[in-house]
Amino acid sequence: MNKAFTKETDSDEDDEPGLPPLPAGGKNYITPQGYARLRAELLDLMDNERPKVVEIVHWAASNGDRSENGDYLYGKKRLREIDRRIRFLTKRLEIAEVVEPSVHAGSDQVYFGATVTYMDDQGQSRTVTIMGIDEADSNQGQVSWIAPVARALLKARVGDEVQLPTPSGLRTLEVLDVEYPSAGRD
Known part of the structure; x- marks a missing residue:
């Protein structure tokens, strides 16, 4: 298959660069305040930021030629970044063990x-x-x-x-x- 028709994928690794991995089989201990901050960030990404970027991408796509449309290209890139962060936060919050x-x-x-x-x-x-x-x-x-x-x-x-x-x-x-x-x- 021609390389031009292969899907570009982000890294299979959803962990954010620079953050240490959890120890194998370890727990994700977190304070109640830290849990609240991560949850607030996740909700903000899903409820505010992602819908705004989707709207911009939709508007840019309706303008026609997407290959030289900066709003479209940047919007798609930003959408991938937001989705990656949402996946990361969701995974971390699911395994979080809140310790007071x-x-x-x-x-x-x-x-x-x-x-x-x-x-x-x-x-x-x-x-x-x-x-x-x-x-x-x-x-x-x-x-x-x-x-x-x-x-x-x-x-x-x-x-x-x-x-x-x-x-x-x-x-x-x-x-x-x-x-x-x-x-x-x-």
Whole structure:
């Protein structure tokens, strides 16, 4: 068959580039706030953005020659991007396991959703919040629960020293403080 008549397909992989995959057989832990944000994004894409782009593509297609119609070509591309994101969000929300971190309020042990202050073996103090894969933002001091530092800290208590494997060797982290959000806090 001539290559010109084959269907262009997007990658079979629906995962967004740059997001870590879920561990094999693992759960997609997420905070209630993170779940709400992803669900709001999904609903906005389906109810607002996608219908607008479909309308533009329909209008552009009715103008005739589609091969040099920028509105049509860009609209179709944007539609594929929106559909890919909708599929990704739908899959992630279907397997999401919402975990309320506030149930551990007052605990000195590190669980999902904890904000942990620790000191490394070089005397530097850092604070991180352990979040879900789809909601962690390193610019805000959040790390995914599958990140090496989070895995090292999970289940530790204030005063514990844990070992963090790094490419340059093992590092020791001392847990200084553990905090959880209060119930109902966004």
